[in-house]
Every structure is written in structure tokens, then in C-alpha cells.
Amino acid sequence: MKTKAAVIHTKGEDFKIEDVELSELKANEVLVKVVASGVCHTDAVARDMGLTPFPVVLGHEGSGIVEKVGSGVKTVEPGDNVVISYASCGHCENCLTGHPSTCVNFNDLNFGGTDEDGNHRIHQDSKGISTFFGQSSFSAYAIANERNVVKVDQEVDISLLGPLGCGIQxxxxxxxxxxxxxxxxxxxxxxxxxxxxxxxxxxxxxxxxxxxxxxxxxxxxxxxxxxxxxxxxxxxxxxxxxxxxxxxxxxxxxxxxxxxxxxxxxxxxxxxxxxxxxxxxxxxxxxxxxxxxxxxxxxxxxxxxxxGEAVPQVFIPELVDYYKKGLFPFDKLVRFYNFDDINKAFEDSKNGFTIKPILKIAQ
CATH class of the missing domain: 3.40.50.720 (NAD(P)-binding Rossmann-like Domain)
Structure with a gap:
């Protein structure tokens, strides 16, 4: 499917919102309509230092609504509100003992630019575009492995919750x-x-x-x-x-x-x-x-x-619950930006004007 995404073609350049093509879902993947995405310092490091091969669609604090699921997905269904977090393999020793944040394959899955099979999920003019943190949420739609996706309480504004996937977590x-x-x-x-x-x-x-x-x-x-x-x-x-x-x-x-x-x-x-x-x-x-x-x-x-040594599917709902009870008012850190203002959001984050920018992507 075609969608709009903020693409970086070379190190250090500004984001450009362009047309890209998403691959068909695999059995263990989820298509998310991205409502919003947090801006994290790691995105800026990736843009300026080349953590992931170029060209790339960055963004790794996505939140949105499940649009479609692969045939093997069991934990979410279309219509669910979700936060997209980091990628892990699920089968290494650390994943199997409850430490997916130190997954043996963490660097390949989050910074390698492809899915676990070595394929690109995103294309432009028939050329592969790198994925970031297994999600690339600076996009109107994102594909993520089921392991990345966390179902969250629908009573809470989904546009607020993306940063729980990385920085706040x-x-x-x-x-x-x-x-x-x-x-x-x-x-x-x-x-x-x-x-x-x-x-x-x-x-x-x-x-x-x-x-x-x-x-x-x-x-x-x-x-x-x-x-x-x-x-x-x-x-x-x-x-x-x-x-x-x-x-x-x-x-x-x-x-x-x-x-x-x-x-x-x-x-x-x-x-x-x-x-x-x-x-x-x-x-x-x-x-x-x-x-x-x-x-x-x-x-x-x-x-x-x-x-944060977090298992996202366990920890993110706990943070949402703390927020609902008034014990974790992370909304005080947030300033919202339109997707078209992505470069301003990064600049405001760099100069300290905004603590946690969130891009509103769905209109």
C-alpha cells in the first residue's frame, strides 16, 4: 500500500515527507494507522550519525490504531489502540528469561534497517528504505512485528501515549x-x-x-x-x-x-x-x-x-494506569506538532524549548 512518510536520504539532512510503498503483511505482523509519534533524541542521533543505513524512515515512539493483522497474530485485532515499542527476537536466552531489552539480536532488529528475515518493509521507486526500531513511525501507516505492539487502554488519548514506547519507558x-x-x-x-x-x-x-x-x-x-x-x-x-x-x-x-x-x-x-x-x-x-x-x-x-529493562507488554499498561490515577503526569512534558512541522519539532527539542515533542500524524 502507498502511504506518506518522513524520509531521510543522507546523513544530517532535513526530513522530507514523501510517498512510499509498504509491503504486504507477513503472518506475524501488524499494520498500524499511526495517530502520533514521539520525537526522541535517538531519532536525532540516527539522522546525524547514521545508526541505520540510508535512506531511512525514522520514528520509534509510535501510537495508533490497528488497521490489519497477519494470519498468525493473536494479541491484537483491528480497532485496538496500540503503542509500538522496540523490536526483540523472542527466542534468544535474554528474551526467554524476561529481558527482551537486552535481546542478543537487538542491534540488528532495531538498527539494521530490515525485518528479521533481512527484507525491507518500506520501498520507494522499487528501492528498499530502512526501517527503524522495527516500526518507522514517522509515517501515516507502519508495519511492526506483533512483539513490538502493545495494546493500551482506549479511555486514554492515544495521541499522547507514543513516548511510552521508548523515552518515558x-x-x-x-x-x-x-x-x-x-x-x-x-x-x-x-x-x-x-x-x-x-x-x-x-x-x-x-x-x-x-x-x-x-x-x-x-x-x-x-x-x-x-x-x-x-x-x-x-x-x-x-x-x-x-x-x-x-x-x-x-x-x-x-x-x-x-x-x-x-x-x-x-x-x-x-x-x-x-x-x-x-x-x-x-x-x-x-x-x-x-x-x-x-x-x-x-x-x-x-x-x-x-x-528501562522493560517488557513493554507488561510495563506500558502499568504506566498508563499510573497516569490515569494521577501518579505519573507525563503529559506535562509534551508539546504537539503537526506532521508537516517535523523539522521544527526536532529543532525545538534540540534547543530545549520542548521537552517531549509529539507529532500528530493522523488528520
Whole structure:
């Protein structure tokens, strides 16, 4: 079928909305009419750094309505509201033990540009166009494997829910699924974008005593306090490690590092108390670390977390339920854009004007 999609042909260029052709559904695939799609930093990295072969249709926080299902699909049916999340194989050791976010085939399925059989789902002028995260949701219609698709509550505005498929899932899941802080414990969150603010809301849900937000933008720190942070520190103005140790009487039990900035990564370690744990979720370059003083000598743990260690079919409905109960007001992070304004949405995200842009695709 023919549809409209935002295509990138070469590294770093603007998105262009063009006609593309979608393949026929396979038995395990779902056709989704995309209502909206979140804009994530990973989309910008893919555009500028070439994570996936060009040409490509990006977008990996899609939400919409099931249009059609393949003959083998059992979990959704036409008319269902769904969020489309990351791709996993379902048969490797990690998938089979409940850790699909660390699927052995994760990179191939999400960044390789083709489906698991090595075929393109999207074509233009008879040439293959790469798929992103197994969905390519910057499109009026998207094809995804049944494993990517999560049925959600129809009482909630479907245009709002796409970011639960990646960024918001990552922040909240890192706290709720991986770190699992105890009631009354302390946590620091470095970077108050959508991922960091989601981590802050999750920390409030579990009852952390100290929830410390760190950023360089005053408006984001104000938002962090509104969402549950008990302290907000501007790293341009104060000594972060010293202040955190004073606030917590020795350092935090936990930390979430979202920035990927090497100096901030070290601060997140140094501001932990002995036996503290930090989860690294930001894309971090090569850096120097004093393993003895920053890590080993005080029994600290530094871990990488992908997609919030979430099983999307379980975790995303839980986040929707928290939202309905007023416990996870992620809608405060969102600004909507028309699909035609996709390049402006990316620019507003880059300059900090918008925390979480969402493109409204269905008219």
C-alpha cells in the first residue's frame, strides 16, 4: 500500500515527507494507522550519525490504531489502540528469561534497517528504505512485528501515549524495574529531559525520601520540582557532589545518568554513598574513569540499562494506569506538532524549548 512518510536520504539532512510503498503483511505482523509519534533524541542521533543505513524512515515512539493483522497474530485485532515499542527476537536466552531489552539480536532488529528475515518493509521507486526500531513511525501507516505492539487502554488519548514506547519507558523503567529503590532511600537524576523527568516521577511513586534533580536549565529544574524532586541543583552554579552529600548526609543510594557527558557520569559515581548504584542510560562516549577511587574502593555499582529493562507488554499498561490515577503526569512534558512541522519539532527539542515533542500524524 502507498502511504506518506518522513524520509531521510543522507546523513544530517532535513526530513522530507514523501510517498512510499509498504509491503504486504507477513503472518506475524501488524499494520498500524499511526495517530502520533514521539520525537526522541535517538531519532536525532540516527539522522546525524547514521545508526541505520540510508535512506531511512525514522520514528520509534509510535501510537495508533490497528488497521490489519497477519494470519498468525493473536494479541491484537483491528480497532485496538496500540503503542509500538522496540523490536526483540523472542527466542534468544535474554528474551526467554524476561529481558527482551537486552535481546542478543537487538542491534540488528532495531538498527539494521530490515525485518528479521533481512527484507525491507518500506520501498520507494522499487528501492528498499530502512526501517527503524522495527516500526518507522514517522509515517501515516507502519508495519511492526506483533512483539513490538502493545495494546493500551482506549479511555486514554492515544495521541499522547507514543513516548511510552521508548523515552518515558526508559526513565521510569530504570527506576521501577532495575534500580528498585527502597521506600525512604535517596536518588539523584542527572539530566531533566523526558527520560530524567520520567525517572523522577517513578522515584516519587516508590517513595524515595530524597529525589535530587540536576540540570543546567532553570525551567527544567522547576518542572522537576513540580513532578516530585525534593531538591534541584544547577550544575553551572554549585558543586554537585558536595551539595548532594550534604543533602543526603553522605551521598545517594541510587542515581540515574541520562546526559552521556563524561564529567557528569563521574559526578554521578562520586556523589553515591558506599554501596550506591548508578544506572547509565545516556549515550556516553569513551571516557577516563578512576576505577579504584570512583567505583571499587567503596563497593559501588555502575550499570548500563536499555529501555528501562522493560517488557513493554507488561510495563506500558502499568504506566498508563499510573497516569490515569494521577501518579505519573507525563503529559506535562509534551508539546504537539503537526506532521508537516517535523523539522521544527526536532529543532525545538534540540534547543530545549520542548521537552517531549509529539507529532500528530493522523488528520
Amino acid at each position: 526508559t526513565g521510569a523503567g530504570t527506576v521501577l524495574n532495575k534500580l528498585k529503590p527502597e521506600f525512604g532511600s535517596s536518588i539523584a537524576v542527572y539530566g531533566c529531559g523526558a527520560v530524567g523527568l520520567s525517572a523522577i516521577m517513578a522515584a516519587k511513586i516508590v517513595g524515595c525520601k530524597h529525589i535530587i534533580a540536576i540540570d543546567i536549565h532553570a525551567n527544567r529544574l522547576e518542572m522537576a520540582k513540580e513532578l516530585g524532586a525534593t531538591a534541584a541543583l544547577n550544575s553551572k552554579e554549585v558543586d554537585i557532589v558536595k551539595n548532594i552529600k550534604e543533602i543526603t548526609n553522605g551521598g545517594t543510594h541510587y542515581a540515574v545518568e541520562t546526559t552521556g557527558v563524561p564529567v557528569v557520569v563521574r559526578q554521578s559515581l562520586q556523589a553515591l554513598r558506599p554501596l550506591g548504584q548508578v544506572a547509565i542510560v545516556g549515550v556516553t562516549p569513551e571516557m577516563t574513569l578512576d576505577v579504584h577511587n570512583d567505583l571499587m574502593a567503596e563497593g559501588k555499582t555502575m550499570m548500563g540499562v536499555i529501555e
